[in-house]
Amino acid sequence: MDVADIGVMLLNLLVYPGFVFTAVMGLLFFWLVRKLLARFQWRVGPPIYQTFADVIKLLSKESVVPENANRFMFVAAPVFALAAVTLAMLLIPVGAKNPAFGFIGDIIVLIYLLTIPSVAIIIGGSSSANPFGAIGASREIGLTIAYELGLVLSVLTLCVDANSLLVESVTGFNFLKYPLAAVALFICVVAKLGITPFDIPEAKTEIMAGPYTEYSGRLLGIFKLTHAMLLFALSSLFVSLFFAGPFTGNYVVDVLVHLVKCVLVVVVIAVVAAANPRLRIDQALRFFWGFVFVLALIDFMRALIPVLGW
Amino acid sequence: MPRFATVPIGPYHPALKEPELFKLKVEGETVVDVDIRIGYNHRGIEKLSESMTYHQITFLVERICGICSNIHPLCYVQAAEAIAGIEPPERALYIRTIIEELERIHSHLLWLGIGAHIIGFDTLFMWVWKIREPVLDIFEAVCGNRQTYAMMKIGGVRRDIKEEHTQMILKIMDETERATRSVINMVLEDPVARARLEGVGVLTKEDARKYCTVGPTARGSGLNIDARKDHPHAAYDLVDFKVPVMTEGDVLAKTVVRLEEILESISIIKQALDAMPSGDIATEFKEMPPGEGVGMAEAPRGEDIHYLKSNGTNMPERHKIRAPSYMNIPSLKPQLMNYEIADAPIIIASIDPCFSCTDRITVVDARDGKSKTLSWDELVYLSRRKTRRLK
Numbered sequence: 286m287d288v289a290d291i292g293v294m295l296l297n298l299l300v301y302p303g304f305v306f307t308a309v310m311g312l313l314f315f316w317l318v319r320k321l322l323a324r325f326q327w328r329v330g331p332p333i334y335q336t337f338a339d340v341i342k343l344l345s346k347e348s349v350v351p352e353n354a355n356r357f358m359f360v361a362a363p364v365f366a367l368a369a370v371t372l373a374m375l376l377i378p379v380g381a382k383n384p385a386f387g388f389i390g391d392i393i394v395l396i397y398l399l400t401i402p403s404v405a406i407i408i409g410g411s412s413s414a415n416p417f418g419a420i421g422a423s424r425e426i427g428l429t430i431a432y433e434l435g436l437v438l439s440v441l442t443l444c445v446d447a448n449s450l451l452v453e454s455v456t457g458f459n460f461l462k463y464p465l466a467a468v469a470l471f472i473c474v475v476a477k478l479g480i481t482p483f484d485i486p487e488a489k490t491e492i493m494a495g496p497y498t499e500y501s502g503r504l505l506g507i508f509k510l511t512h513a514m515l516l517f518a519l520s521s522l523f524v525s526l527f528f529a530g531p532f533t534g535n536y537v538v539d540v541l542v543h544l545v546k547c548v549l550v551v552v553v554i555a556v557v558a559a560a561n562p563r564l565r566i567d568q569a570l571r572f573f574w575g576f577v578f579v580l581a582l583i584d585f586m587r588a589l590i591p592v593l594g595w
Numbered sequence: 596m597p598r599f600a601t602v603p604i605g606p607y608h609p610a611l612k613e614p615e616l617f618k619l620k621v622e623g624e625t626v627v628d629v630d631i632r633i634g635y636n637h638r639g640i641e642k643l644s645e646s647m648t649y650h651q652i653t654f655l656v657e658r659i660c661g662i663c664s665n666i667h668p669l670c671y672v673q674a675a676e677a678i679a680g681i682e683p684p685e686r687a688l689y690i691r692t693i694i695e696e697l698e699r700i701h702s703h704l705l706w707l708g709i710g711a712h713i714i715g716f717d718t719l720f721m722w723v724w725k726i727r728e729p730v731l732d733i734f735e736a737v738c739g740n741r742q743t744y745a746m747m748k749i750g751g752v753r754r755d756i757k758e759e760h761t762q763m764i765l766k767i768m769d770e771t772e773r774a775t776r777s778v779i780n781m782v783l784e785d786p787v788a789r790a791r792l793e794g795v796g797v798l799t800k801e802d803a804r805k806y807c808t809v810g811p812t813a814r815g816s817g818l819n820i821d822a823r824k825d826h827p828h829a830a831y832d833l834v835d836f837k838v839p840v841m842t843e844g845d846v847l848a849k850t851v852v853r854l855e856e857i858l859e860s861i862s863i864i865k866q867a868l869d870a871m872p873s874g875d876i877a878t879e880f881k882e883m884p885p886g887e888g889v890g891m892a893e894a895p896r897g898e899d900i901h902y903l904k905s906n907g908t909n910m911p912e913r914h915k916i917r918a919p920s921y922m923n924i925p926s927l928k929p930q931l932m933n934y935e936i937a938d939a940p941i942i943i944a945s946i947d948p949c950f951s952c953t954d955r956i957t958v959v960d961a962r963d964g965k966s967k968t969l970s971w972d973e974l975v976y977l978s979r980r981k982t983r984r985l986k
Contacts, residue, residue: 326721416602420624420936481715482787490713490940493608562788563715565937566624 297375297385304371310544311513312336314520314551318480321555336513343506351499353414362409363500363507369401370514376452377518378525380540381532383453390450396437399518402511403429403477406486409508410496421495425486427566428476431573432483436473438581439466443526446588452525460527466584467527469577474519475554476573478512482561485569520550599627602936604943606635612709617927617943624935629928644914649675649749649883652914656901657743659916660949662705665698666894667916668747670901673828673890675749678905681878687751689871691829693764694738694746695892696860696867700771701730702895703853706947707778710850713940714791719781726774729767736760751877761868772861779854792847796930796942799844806926809919810897811856812946815849817842822893829892834866846945853947883907894919896947920949 297303316336323330350359375386376395384391403425410422442463443455460467476483487495494500500508524546532539564572599620606614614635620628640659644652656667669691676683683691704727711719731741737760738744746752756764782788798808803816813820821838823831839855841848885907891900897919904913923946930942 322717326718327725328721416600419600420602420621423624481717484715485937488715488937490715491937492602559718561716562711562719562785562791564787565791565935567935568787568790 294386298371302374302377302379302385304374307371307374307514307517308510310547311510311515311517312340314516314547315513317548317551318516318555318558321552322559325555325559340506340510340513343509344503346502346506348500348502348504351414354499355412355414358408358412359499360504362405362412363504363511365408366402366405366511367507367514369398369405370511370518373398373518374514374521377522378452378456378529379521380536380543382456382529387451387453392440392444392450392452392455395452395522396440399477399515399522400429400433402515405511406496406508409500410486410498413496413499415499417492417494417498418496420492421486421498424488424492424566425496427570428479428483428485431570432473432476432577435469435573435577435581436477438578438585439463439470439473440526442466442581442585442588445585445592448592456525456529458528458530463527463584463588465580467523469581469584470523470526471550471553472577473573474523475557476569477519478516478554480554481558482564483569484563485566488563516551517547520547520554523550604939608940613949615948617931617939619931619936619939621936624937626931626934626936626939629931631924631927633924641914641916645911648909649880649911652911653747653749654745656916657745657747659918661742662702662949663698663894663896663899664743665694665746666892666899667901667918668745669695669829669892670890670899670916671903671914672747672749673892674888674901674903675880675883675890677888677890678886678903679749679880679883681750681880683751683878684875685830685872686755686874687876687878688830689833689867690752690756690876691747692831692834692867693756693864694744694752695829696863697730697733697764698744699860699895700857701727701734702947703857704730704775706853706895706944707782707850710846710941710944711788713944714788716785716788719778719788723778726771726778730771733760733764733767736763748877748880750880751875753877755876756868756871764864764868768861768864772858775854775857775861779851782850782854789847791938791941792850793845795846795938796934796945797844798926798930800842802926802929803844806929807922808897808926808946809922810894810947811849811852812897812923812926814838814840815852815945816844820898822891822898826891828890830867830870831863833870834863836863836866846941849945883909896920896949897923918949920946924948 300306316331316333319335320330350356373395376384376391376398378384407422407425407429410418410425443459443466444450446459446462447454449455479486487497497505497508521543524543528546599622602619602621604617604619606616616632616635618630618632619626640655644655647655653668653671656671657664659667704723708720708723708727711717711723734744735741737756738746738754746754798812798816800817803813803818808816808818809820817840819838819840822828823836824838836859839852839859841852883905885905887905888903889900890903891898899919900917902913902915903911906912927943927946930945931939934942
């Protein structure tokens with residue numbers, strides 16, 4: 286690997302499709318969710334720069350670390366989360382069949398990277414020495430356990446179908462082939478983003494801000510930014526896995542088409558958020574291990590049976 | 596690691612619009628004990644009222660609570676009329692009824708919005724508050740104010756409901772009725788909302804009776820009590836209405852009771868506008884003889900009682916207020932036990948607590964209450980301080 290390769294990789298990581306691109310798109314998408322929610326609720330909604338202003342304001346403010354908190358864990362958690370999402374963007378294809386940086390087994394790494402933000406929230410919440418943080422963290426654990434099963438199973442369906450663990454060979458227009466897995470993955474994406482009806486860990490009318498209760502300033506800003514980037518990363522992943530293609534060959538057009546599809550996914554997320562109250566954690570667990578699991582399992586078996594030759 | 600954690604809800608908490616403290620002792624997510632502390636909102640209104648003239652007090656008690664800003668003046672003027680032996684004209688009684696029912700509609704809609712917000716159903720929250728807005732417009736047109744209407748007066752009411760108001764009220768009531776019916780369907784048919792409300796925070800009929808609950812909290816648990824039926828005041832004995840009662844005792848039952856009360860209120864308002872005779876809106880009130888009087892009315896939260904003692908001067912000797920939330924708050928203990936933290940805010944909200952009404956009551960036995968609510972830490976601190984002093 287020579288200097289040029291490293292330079293390209295750094296550019297991929299920091300600018301496109303990594304940090305800068307994801308952050309800008311994520312904040313725009315987040316504004317879209319907020320604006321749509323507001324319109325559904327007969328409110329005016331925020332101006333387009335609101336999410337940027339929020340994050341910039343938070344990033345320029347001082348962070349207070351609680352006296353009793355585990356200082357290292359408390360500070361490290363948001364940074365880990367941000368790093369994981371940035372890295373994950375290298376493995377998620379944007380407007381193409383292959384990601385910026387692919388290797389054999391990258392889909393496993395991708396799933397792990399996308400789990401890290403949840404783990405970071407758990408660590409951050411439980412290290413903050415606040416009862417609301419602890420309860421929020423325990424709810425996040427419950428929710429993560431609930432949705433990971435459906436998420437992994439629906440991604441695995443495509444892996445079994447493509448007989449490959451490469452992101453590159455898994456992406457495609459798989460929706461018509463495995464609609465149930467797509468629905469399952471979509472529900473899991475909503476849960477992973479912690480959007481109503483699955484905003485259980487940070488249920489503000491119940492437990493203040495849950496894991497984020499003690500976070501302030503820069504650290505909170507990093508968490509918010511991570512959350513926005515995760516919105517773009519997950520909607521990109523969903524589009525790439527189930528709605529990718531057909532590609533025109535012109536990269537710019539393909540990326541734009543991809544973004545339009547992502548926007549549609551975000552619109553559906555906003556509709557779901559507007560139409561539902563928040564579930565309780567036990568109800569969410571039952572929902573994911575029952576309904577979502579069955580959805581994902583049906584398509585998984587449909588993919589598995591031809592492979593096994595039953 | 597202790598087995599129990601204490602989760603404070605309040606004194607400042609996003610789910611509570613007023614400062615109160617509920618200390619939940621939790622095991623995991625399950626509530627095993629509750630410590631309710633009130634008194635953050637004490638303003639000494641009863642004492643203040645003893646240094647004001649009878650006319651001024653009407654406006655003072657109006658400021659006890661922002662949401663039921665009509666019910667306290669109504670109770671107060673009824674108590675004062677009972678002492679002075681004044682009969683308000685019939686038109687005034689009808690106007691009092693209409694204002695009271697409009698207040699019930701806007702209060703219940705406000706509650707439903709907050710309840711929806713608490714279970715994370717922000718869309719319903721915004722929609723319900725949009726339905727509520729025209730009701731406030733009626734107040735603005737009729738009374739000149741969206742809140743604190745200043746309509747009540749010893750001997751009658753201060754402003755008349757004019758013909759153009761009648762048309763406006765009828766039109767808005769029709770819209771509100773249609774919107775409320777669709778909201779009822781929305782709440783009852785949404786599976787997630789049902790899952791969050793059904794079987795949660797059950798208050799049994801025995802407990803409801805034991806804790807002396809009033810209003811929709813009692814009626815949701817099968818107790819058929821309503822001051823409008825049991826102690827008819829204003830024009831409630833002249834109109835026909837039902838008292839919705841549910842037997843389940845859970846949050847859903849209390850919600851349904853309130854929603855059906857909105858429909859009943861709309862029907863009462865229509866009847867009252869129809870039956871209202873023309874004539875004076877107030878009888879003259881000249882002087883207050885010595886004596887005692889009680890005024891009661893059904894607030895949106897339950898029965899409100901004002902007791903007034905006059906010694907013949909222009910200021911009362913004693914003015915005692917018992918707001919409905921004061922009766923309902925202790926019943927939160929059996930309602931919260933063994934439910935989850937996630938359910939706690941909606942359970943607390945389900946009695947529609949009005950803390951600013953309640954707190955002005957607790958001062959009556961503040962000395963007893965204070966010694967009872969000292970926590971272990973505070974006791975340790977007191978004992979240590981004593982030791983230091985002795986050294």
